[in-house]
Amino acid sequence: MGSLALKNITKSFGQVDVIKGVDLEVQNGELVIFVGPSGCGKSTLLRIIAGLEDASGGSVEIDGAEVGSTPPSKRGIAMVFQTYALYPHLNVRDNMSLGLKQAKHPADHIAERVDFASKMLSLEPYLDRRPAELSGGQRQRVAIGRAVVRKPKLFLFDEPLSNLDAALRVNTRLEIARLHRELGATMVYVTHDQTEAMTLADRIVVLNGGRIEQVGTPMELYNDPANLFVAGFIGSPQMNFIDATLLNRDDAKTIGIRPEHISIVPADGDIKGRVSHIEHLGADTNLYLDCGEAGLLCARLFGEHQFEIDSELHAKFDESRVFRFDDQGKVIRRTN
Amino acid sequence: MSTARHSPARSIAAHAVLATYTVIALFPVFVIVVNAFKSRKAIFRTPLEFPNAETFSLVGFETVLKQGDFLLYFQNSFVVTVVSLFMVLLFGAMAAFALAEYRFKGNSLMGLYLALGIMIPIRLGTVAILQMMAASGLVNTLTSLILVYTAQGLPLAIFILSEFMRQVSDDLKNAGRIDGLSEYRIFFRLVLPLVRPAMATVAVFTMIPIWNDLWFPLILAPAEATKTITLGAQVFIGQFVTNWNAVLAALSLAILPVLILYLIFSRQLIRGITSGAVK
Numbered sequence: 001m002g003s004l005a006l007k008n009i010t011k012s013f014g015q016v017d018v019i020k021g022v023d024l025e026v027q028n029g030e031l032v033i034f035v036g037p038s039g040c041g042k043s044t045l046l047r048i049i050a051g052l053e054d055a056s057g058g059s060v061e062i063d064g065a066e067v068g069s070t071p072p073s074k075r076g077i078a079m080v081f082q083t084y085a086l087y088p089h090l091n092v093r094d095n096m097s098l099g100l101k102q103a104k105h106p107a108d109h110i111a112e113r114v115d116f117a118s119k120m121l122s123l124e125p126y127l128d129r130r131p132a133e134l135s136g137g138q139r140q141r142v143a144i145g146r147a148v149v150r151k152p153k154l155f156l157f158d159e160p161l162s163n164l165d166a167a168l169r170v171n172t173r174l175e176i177a178r179l180h181r182e183l184g185a186t187m188v189y190v191t192h193d194q195t196e197a198m199t200l201a202d203r204i205v206v207l208n209g210g211r212i213e214q215v216g217t218p219m220e221l222y223n224d225p226a227n228l229f230v231a232g233f234i235g236s237p238q239m240n241f242i243d244a245t246l247l248n249r250d251d252a253k254t255i256g257i258r259p260e261h262i263s264i265v266p267a268d269g270d271i272k273g274r275v276s277h278i279e280h281l282g283a284d285t286n287l288y289l290d291c292g293e294a295g296l297l298c299a300r301l302f303g304e305h306q307f308e309i310d311s312e313l314h315a316k317f318d319e320s321r322v323f324r325f326d327d328q329g330k331v332i333r334r335t336n
Numbered sequence: 337m338s339t340a341r342h343s344p345a346r347s348i349a350a351h352a353v354l355a356t357y358t359v360i361a362l363f364p365v366f367v368i369v370v371n372a373f374k375s376r377k378a379i380f381r382t383p384l385e386f387p388n389a390e391t392f393s394l395v396g397f398e399t400v401l402k403q404g405d406f407l408l409y410f411q412n413s414f415v416v417t418v419v420s421l422f423m424v425l426l427f428g429a430m431a432a433f434a435l436a437e438y439r440f441k442g443n444s445l446m447g448l449y450l451a452l453g454i455m456i457p458i459r460l461g462t463v464a465i466l467q468m469m470a471a472s473g474l475v476n477t478l479t480s481l482i483l484v485y486t487a488q489g490l491p492l493a494i495f496i497l498s499e500f501m502r503q504v505s506d507d508l509k510n511a512g513r514i515d516g517l518s519e520y521r522i523f524f525r526l527v528l529p530l531v532r533p534a535m536a537t538v539a540v541f542t543m544i545p546i547w548n549d550l551w552f553p554l555i556l557a558p559a560e561a562t563k564t565i566t567l568g569a570q571v572f573i574g575q576f577v578t579n580w581n582a583v584l585a586a587l588s589l590a591i592l593p594v595l596i597l598y599l600i601f602s603r604q605l606i607r608g609i610t611s612g613a614v615k
Contacts (some may be wrong), residue, residue: 052510073516085507089529102516146511158507 002063002076002153002186003028004049009058011044011210018044020210021058031180031187033197035233036207042190043158045207049188050156051075063153073102075154078147082159084139086131092118092142093127096149110149117148120182121175137168144179157189161196173200194234198222206230228329231256237286237298239323246294247271252324252332259286259300261321264307269314273297275307289315365591372396372584379580396581399572400589403582405560409568414593416478416564417546420485424542425535427486428493429501433523435494436501437509447498453491458484459551469556476559484552489542500534501527536604543601547594565590 004026011019019041026032034042047053049060051072060067067075078099086095093114100110118124121141131139140160147155160176161169177200180187191197197204198218206213206221206229214226218234225231231239237259244252247270264287273289276296285305289297299315307313324332370386371379378391385391400406435447458465465484466475474480504527512522528535553567569586572579 047510050510050514052513071516072510072514077514079511079514081507081511083505083507085505085511087508087511087526089525098517099515146515 004154004186004188005061005064006045006049007059007061009045009048009060010056011041011048011053012056018210019048019055022207022210022212024205024212024215026186026188029184029186031189031200031202032205033189033191033201033203034205034207035191035194035197036213037233038192040207041210042192042207046079046156046158046188046190049154050077050079073099076152077154077156078150078152079156079158080140080143080147080160082162084131084136084143084163086139086142086146088131091128091130092123092134092145095131095142096146099146099150113149113151114145117145120148120179121145136164137172140164140168140172141175144176148179148183153186155185155187157187157191159191160189161191161193169196176200194236198234204234206233208233224331225323226331228254228256228325231323231325231331237300240297241325242271242291242294242297244324253327254325254329256323256325257317258321259298261318262297262299263316263318264299264301264305265314265316267314269316271297272312272314275309275311275313278305278307278309280304289313291315368584369588369591372581372588374581376581379584393581396579396583396585397589399579399582400585403571406565406568406586406589408561409563409565410589410593412478412562413547413564413566413590416481416485417543417593417597419478419482420489420546421539421543423482423486424489424493425539428490428538429497429528429531429535430523431490431494432497432501433527435498436504447494451491451495453487454495458488462551462555466555474556476557476562478557478562480556481552481562481564484556485546485549489538489546493538493542496538497531497534500531504530533604536601540598540601543597544594547590 004024006022006024009019009022010017022045024032034045036042044053048055049062051067051070055068062075062077087098090098096114096117097110100113114127118127121144123138123141123145126134126138126142131142134142140163144160157176161172164172173196176187176189179185180200189196189200201218203215203217204221205215208229214221214230216224221230221234225234228241232241235258239256239258240262242255242257244250244255247255249255271291271294273291273294275287276290277288279286279288282304283302285301285303287299287301287305287307289299291297297315326332367383371383373387373394373396374391375393375395378385378387378393382391387393431450435443435450469475469480474483508526508530509522512526517525548566549564550566550570553562553564557563558567565586569583569590572582572586
């Protein structure tokens with residue numbers, strides 16, 4: 001098992017700077033997730049850790065050792081790809097054992113590891129099949145198995161669930177969580193899906209435009225975002241942002257309030273609006289209020305609620321959950 | 337495959353068009369093969385008839401097999417075609433892989449340079465090529481033909497293959513790198529099998545012009561020992577008298593090897609041509 005340290009990593013493709021100085025420490029046994037919108041550099045960062053790309057500057061350390069000039073296969077890593085990337089001409093068993101064969105492990109040792117991994121991922125019935133004869137979920141389990149067999153210091157996941165349908169995604173997510181618990185392995189996981197990040201991660205790294213916006217546990221990011229970007233990115237439905245002047249407040253530039261911290265009242269709320277759309281999700285009801293200049297406001301109400309479209313309602317904010325942002329988009333902390 | 341939308345009239349019309357085209361395309365081949373089995377008189381009197389008991393004759397084949405060294409010509413043609421084909425596919429695929437896979441300065445310029453040969457016919461350089469071959473003592477060797485045909489086939493091969501190689505998943509190649517495969521193993525074991533249909537397409541388009549070529553064998557290797565089959569068949573075409581039996585027999589025989597090679601590649605070929613369209 002291993003730790004990972006990134007020190008001032010930069011990466012440019014020609015004139016374009018994709019990664020602009022990233023520092024990060026990942027502890028032994030931690031599951032760290034990189035999230036961010038597409039093009040934020042999260043996959044590039046993962047490929048730099050894997051050694052598939054060279055960093056333009058800075059250093060990568062795995063288990064305390066600089067690996068800048070170590071080829072991917074010698075870094076003690078294993079990677080799971082979005083498109084599975086199984087070898088089409090090999091059966092499941094050979095797919096899983098190829099890496100160890102290349103590293104010249106003895107045959108009985110390889111068989112033992114393949115056994116262990118296939119038991120763990122219930123792949124035993126498929127060991128002699130080719131990837132083409134497997135379903136998407138099975139293929140991704142084989143890809144994960146191929147990583148487990150290598151007993152890496154560091155697991156790297158590059159959007160492993162993006163090609164799976166919704167039901168499989170939940171199953172495979174649980175599988176990865178179980179794997180992390182049972183192996184106690186260090187994992188770095190890239191996704192653009194914040195639900196995956198919230199449910200799996202020990203710590204989340206929010207990336208934007210090649211920089212780290214904030215690092216923290218899921219609840220830290222939810223309850224105490226550092227800036228507008230993180231506040232908007234974490235949480236679903238998204239946090240509402242309202243220009244402070246429209247609320248007659250002068251203690252901030254922008255006010256942020258999560259949909260779940262808004263209550264609907266007939267009068268005397270913080271802002272009024274017309275009902276423009278209602279989403280009934282069973283457990284929750286999402287209510288969209290058109291608040292004129294302030295834009296569309298989303299409120300998440302628990303249980304079932306009925307409202308007339310176009311009726312006028314007031315939204316009341318839970319003041320203790322209101323976020324205030326300054327001109328730069330930084331959060332203004334409360335001074336109690 | 338959906339028959340519901342096709343009315344019988346439309347499908348008959350489509351088949352009629354295709355059948356007409358097939359007849360037109362196969363007609364010269366038919367005439368050659370049929371007349372190869374007839375006596376000289378019958379070739380001129382009834383060129384379109386099948387040979388019957390009276391007109392059937394193998395004199396053409398007898399002449400071909402007796403006169404000249406046809407087995408050797410065949411062998412020459414075969415060696416030149418197969419070796420050139422192998423070199424075109426190997427070097428073409430390697431260059432295409434480098435162009436598609438690696439980022440280096442001048443990558444697209446290099447790609448353009450390598451594709452330039454598609455637009456400029458290699459025959460324009462015949463004189464220079466002959467001088468070069470003469471200077472290096474390669475005139476009248478099969479090597480000279482192989483070198484020229486390899487150069488001739490490479491541009492199109494690189495152009496087509498690099499396009500296909502770009503479509504091979506990066507993740508797969510990266511998975512190979514993480515598992516410790518060398519770039520050569522990645523190329524030969526992972527990428528080449530996936531672009532096999534494209535390779536077959538390139539193989540057919542490269543092979544046929546080489547087999548049929550008369551120009552370079554005539555100029556670079558006209559010696560008896562290095563004659564190819566197309567050149568060998570010319571001995572029967574005289575200035576005043578042409579031995580049609582022998583010419584037709586030689587041509588009939590010359591069709592066979594390409595036909596066999598084509599059948600080997602054709603299953604892959606169809607997949608190669610349609611793979612861009614249906615996926």
